[in-house]
Amino acid sequence: MSIPVAATEPLPDGLPAGLMDAFWAYEHALMTDDLEALDRLFAPGPGTLRTDAAGMLVGHDAISAFRGGRGGAPRRTVVETQVQVVDDDNALVMAVTELTRGGRGQQTQLWQRRAGGWVVTAAHVAVSAPALDTRIWRVAGDPLVAGFEDGPLAGETVAVKDLYAVAGHRIGAGNPSYLAAAPPETRHARVVGRLLDAGADVTGIARTDEFAWSLFGDNEHYGAPPNPHAPRRLPGGSSSGSATATSLGQVSIGLGTDTGGSIRVPSSWQGLWGIRTSRNAVPRDSLLALAPTFDAVGWMTRDPGLLARVGDVLLPPSPPPASSDVVLATDLLALATPDVRAAVEAFARSWGTVIREPFGTRELAEWRQAFVTVQSSEAWRQHASWVASRPSTLTPAVRGRFEAAARQPAADVARAAESLTGIRLDVRHRVADRILLLPTTPSVAPYPGQADQQLRDTMLELTSIAGIGGLPAVNVPLRTADGLPCGVCLVAAPGRDRDLLALAGTLTSLL
Numbered sequence: 440m441s442i443p444v445a446a447t448e449p450l451p452d453g454l455p456a457g458l459m460d461a462f463w464a465y466e467h468a469l470m471t472d473d474l475e476a477l478d479r480l481f482a483p484g485p486g487t488l489r490t491d492a493a494g495m496l497v498g499h500d501a502i503s504a505f506r507g508g509r510g511g512a513p514r515r516t517v518v519e520t521q522v523q524v525v526d527d528d529n530a531l532v533m534a535v536t537e538l539t540r541g542g543r544g545q546q547t548q549l550w551q552r553r554a555g556g557w558v559v560t561a562a563h564v565a566v567s568a569p570a571l572d573t574r575i576w577r578v579a580g581d582p583l584v585a586g587f588e589d590g591p592l593a594g595e596t597v598a599v600k601d602l603y604a605v606a607g608h609r610i611g612a613g614n615p616s617y618l619a620a621a622p623p624e625t626r627h628a629r630v631v632g633r634l635l636d637a638g639a640d641v642t643g644i645a646r647t648d649e650f651a652w653s654l655f656g657d658n659e660h661y662g663a664p665p666n667p668h669a670p671r672r673l674p675g676g677s678s679s680g681s682a683t684a685t686s687l688g689q690v691s692i693g694l695g696t697d698t699g700g701s702i703r704v705p706s707s708w709q710g711l712w713g714i715r716t717s718r719n720a721v722p723r724d725s726l727l728a729l730a731p732t733f734d735a736v737g738w739m740t741r742d743p744g745l746l747a748r749v750g751d752v753l754l755p756p757s758p759p760p761a762s763s764d765v766v767l768a769t770d771l772l773a774l775a776t777p778d779v780r781a782a783v784e785a786f787a788r789s790w791g792t793v794i795r796e797p798f799g800t801r802e803l804a805e806w807r808q809a810f811v812t813v814q815s816s817e818a819w820r821q822h823a824s825w826v827a828s829r830p831s832t833l834t835p836a837v838r839g840r841f842e843a844a845a846r847q848p849a850a851d852v853a854r855a856a857e858s859l860t861g862i863r864l865d866v867r868h869r870v871a872d873r874i875l876l877l878p879t880t881p882s883v884a885p886y887p888g889q890a891d892q893q894l895r896d897t898m899l900e901l902t903s904i905a906g907i908g909g910l911p912a913v914n915v916p917l918r919t920a921d922g923l924p925c926g927v928c929l930v931a932a933p934g935r936d937r938d939l940l941a942l943a944g945t946l947t948s949l950l
Contacts, residue, residue, distance in 0.1 A: 461557035472511040482558040494670025514539035528552040542567030574662040579643030590638025598645040598684035603628040604725035613649040616832035628725035645680030659834040672884035675705030693739040700902030702737030706914035707926030708884035713739040718909030730817035733906040747940040757937035764873040768798035775878040778919040810903040812855035815844035866908035879926030911936040
């Protein structure tokens with residue numbers, strides 16, 4: 440039997456004693472952000488559950504950590520409750536709430552009487568969704584720009600990273616001040632135009648990390664886009680908005696860029712297929728640059744077939760494959776955490792004949808440093824005049840990178856640029872005509888606050904190989920034993936983009 444309960448009326452007959460006192464105590468603790476009381480009113484132990492649109496939290500400790508990091512719940516008023524009594528010690532309480540910011544929400548709680556009083560053992564919370572999630576989108580439409588009615592990509596939809604020109608709109612580069620000063624673009628970037636000509640609709644312009652200079656997707660100006668396949672973890676950047684829009688099914692194609700891993704990282708952390716193309720394989724005109732030596736066009740999809748169909752539109756022909764050898768780089772694999780390493784190992788075993796040999800990691804730190812030095816120098820040259828006059832508009836991490844770039848001695852930059860010529864030849868020689876397998880990222884997506892410099896450095900040791908070599912790289916989505924997304928990266932010689940895409944399409948049976 441369901442019993443309606445109102446805050447201003449006497450308790451009806453049939454309710455277990457103390458139940459509604461505990462319910463209203465929970466509401467008061469929630470509105471005052473009384474973390475100690477909230478912890479006390481949720482059942483201890485690993486079996487307590489809480490779910491919302493972002494995903495499920497399992498265990499009292501995970502729920503407590505979530506509450507401690509969110510900064511309080513949205514202000515609300517309970518307008519209706521219903522109680523379904525299971526027995527003297529168990530009851531289901533459902534409530535409708537009105538949010539101060541507008542809209543309504545619902546919550547469902549399973550309460551249990553224990554020795555210390557009533558506690559919640561399971562809860563589900565829902566609030567009305569915003570018309571536009573500004574963590575994901577800067578601007579969107581239905582569509583924002585329509586593609587041609589006919590074409591090989593007719594019916595597909597695109598999220599465009601906020602670095603590409605879309606006619607009539609400004610480039611925001613993940614920074615509100617940059618957006619405010621930017622003029623509207625007079626024409627589409629060539630890659631955007633090709634997708635429209637092929638029949639795809641542009642749904643909107645998606646968020647990017649500030650000036651695309653991050654790998655984690657945690658833009659402090661707008662908030663990190665959610666990661667639907669690893670709830671409450673970081674989405675990966677800097678093509679974070681395009682990745683999340685694709686992962687959520689809001690679009691079928693996420694158009695991004697990849698300088699040091701900005702397609703591959705969000706693809707790995709969100710379970711997407713993604714490609715970083717060979718350097719200069721796809722035109723980069725009307726694209727806001729970060730480091731032109733390493734910048735490359737890329738895109739993400741939820742299946743390898745569409746990934747390849749986009750390649751048919753954007754990529755030049757590839758030469759026929761010269762070798763079928765597949766090499767698992769054992770020393771690069773060792774850089775990954777055990778759970779990711781196990782997933783990549785299992786994938787390689789299912790492939791069949793895979794050569795296991797070291798790629799050569801003794802030089803990785805040196806390669807990474809050369810990459811970072813040149814990337815920083817080029818980023819400073821690209822944006823120095825704007826950044827120097829508005830440093831306070833940048834978030835601390837990105838401002839620190841620009842400041843460090845400005846201080847680099849010219850001699851150090853020249854040495855790094857010179858060494859990169861030899862490193863690039865070395866990388867291409869080691870890859871040769873083979874397919875190189877390595878972990879896309881060294882770990883699954885971390886929680887906010889866990890993405891530190893050590894993870895960034897290890898990440899770049901893996902991702903900078905393709906960036907330095909100008910090589911195509913495709914992320915194949917995998918799962919760890921715990922069910923979290925990770926990825927294995929297929930890397931090949933320059934120009935073998937289509938070859939990699941065709942190969943990726945044959946791998947679904949291995950996953």
